[in-house]
Amino acid sequence: MxxxxxxxxxxxxxxxxxxxxxxxxxxxxxxxxxxxxxxxxxxxxxxxxxxxxxxxxWPSRGVLLLDALSAWAGAEVAEPSGETLLEDLDTFLRATFLAASTPPAHHLLCAILADAQRDPETSRLLAGFAETRRAALRRIFDRARVRGELADGTDVELLIDQAFGVLWYRLGVRRAPLTAELAAQLAATLADMRR
Incomplete structure (x- = not known):
């Protein structure tokens, strides 16, 4: 209690x-x-x-949960500064998976995901919260493009969907761990798909 x-x-x-x-x-x-x-x-x-x-x-529990998550996580998104796309993806995904696996974020994310299925306002706010993380990953791919590591025509949004798809699927469906090893494997896969 x-x-x-x-x-x-x-x-x-x-x-x-x-x-x-x-x-x-x-x-x-x-x-x-x-x-x-x-x-x-x-x-x-x-x-x-x-x-x-x-x-x-707070008009609903889901909105309160998102506010609690934001208060815990803070507004800042860590920006990796490696010299290669692989380094940046590895750093970003390891940090993201660790944060999502650690209490209280893990419990908050699972509860918010459940509430978002029932409450349109929670769903809307969750999409906004997720977009801040997507924007951080998008900047990683933008820097890779400037360095010549990303081919023209690469579907960056699909790569971002894959990165966060693994996170949300493991949190919400499989209830499987988000390990550093998984982050490294996913980073290598996404870096390899860039061309």
């Missing part, structure tokens, strides 16, 4: 401490439940707020 944080109540006014308590409660609850479903009621109790407070700020 996650203990309730002590905080100052300020009535209906948005309270940053309450918001942070809610965002902190989500990954803690998911970890304690080993990734199984958690309810808004459980989140409210763990954060020491009323359920109406959560719904005032």
């Amino acid at each position: 996650v203990s309730k944080p002590c905080r100052v109540h300020t009535g209906r006014k948005r309270n940053d401490a309450a918001r942070q308590a809610i965002l902190d409660a989500v990954p803690a609850l998911l970890a304690a439940a080993d990734g199984t479903d958690i309810t808004m009621t459980e989140i409210a109790a763990a954060a020491g707020v009323g359920k109406q407070t959560i719904y005032r700020w």
Whole structure:
């Protein structure tokens, strides 16, 4: 059981401490439940707020989960700076797979993926979150093109789909690990398909 944080109540006014308590409660609850479903009621109790407070700020659980993931992950996407496409892909995919495999991100991503199937707003926000990662990978391929490592006409979007397809398939369907070895194999495959 996650203990309730002590905080100052300020009535209906948005309270940053309450918001942070809610965002902190989500990954803690998911970890304690080993990734199984958690309810808004459980989140409210763990954060020491009323359920109406959560719904005032987040229209659905999926939107809250994405906000918690963003708060945990931060907005910055690590940009590898290797000298070859293979080095950059390897660095990027290893970091991405490690982050997606590590609590709380692993539990958050699985829960968000499930909620996105039922909630159009969660689905829309997940697509936006995923696009920031796709953009980072796209920049890797753009740099490879400038260095002459990428043939004209290479379908970069398909290569990006393949990279993230492995991640989402393993998270959402196979429930298989996202290892450093898998990242290295995928990087080598994608680098080989560039021509």
